[in-house]
Amino acid sequence: MSDLNWKTCSSEYIHKGPWATLRSDKCEMPDGRIVEQYYVLEYPNWANAVALTADNKIIMVRQYRHAANIVSLEIPGGVIEEGEDPEEGMRRELLEETGYAFDDIELISIVYANPSTANNKTFCYLAKGGKKVQDQQLDEHEELEVLEYTIPEVKQLLADNKIAQALHCTGLFYALMKLGEM
Template sequence: MSEIKKWDIIKSEYLIRRPWLTARRDCVRLPDGRINDEFYVLEYPDWVNVIAVTTDGDFVMVEQYRHGLGEIQTELCAGVVEAGEHHLDAAKRELMEESGFGGGEWKLLTVLSGNPSTTNNLTYCYVAEGVSRISTQHLDSTEDVAVRIMTRKEVEDMLRKDLLKQSLMVAPLMKYLYMPDLSE
């Protein structure tokens, strides 16, 4: 069996650099010497999401319009890690901003990549158990987010019916709900 090796970057060129989209084209040398002069990478800041469970055992979810799919989606509270911000602080901030919930006991459940082939960021997935409403929402000017408090059964039904579409949220939910011994 041969040893897998990293590619050498010969040159990189940024095609677009915007606050929410950065794309670069790399010219790379493969381990066998071949050149691929068009490999594209999307650069993003790290993301966080939160499985927030209330003191009553319900799940804090949000609904919002997702333009890529053109649909209103039910999701976990989530967002971008700001420059210099710790992942846990970002998760707590996003939960508070989007839902008004906070407090509880927090732990990191898993760290995922949306697509390690073409993106450079990671998503840090936290569990916050025992949260309660301690404020109102503090949404950004472009956000329109509705809070939905759901029972475990309702979340499980949405998973069974394939109604949750964000894979970086479905994977940690499945781990939390169905593999609790692995998430400790």
């Protein structure tokens, strides 16, 4: 197999923000051609979970997503904070968004939202046996509802295209396969 990796010759930051950073790379392709400006979006890594309660219901959250101007049905998750282990980040997000804690947790996939333009990855977990241990502790600009669905209901939501977040659909499909539901 041939080496398809590009060499980064230089990088220049165009914008640095807390949630997204844009840089322009000058790259050399394996055959020596130069790409003068290749734009890369830098985001923090994300973690999410297909979270099952002790009575085998899948916890979902419903919230407004401004960039797409939609109310989105999603699995719980969010940004992994700097220095935080992905599983720790997922556990924190589950607790903050839903108030549920989990003992049985397994990494089921690591995926990239768009590896052609963005550098971050999403760690998706399967969390089982969830128990409500506290109230939600939402971030300043978060407002979300916690909902519970049976596995057949979630499968129908996927079939009806009612879950718009692609990374969350991916996690749900991996989890359903792991659970022997596909």
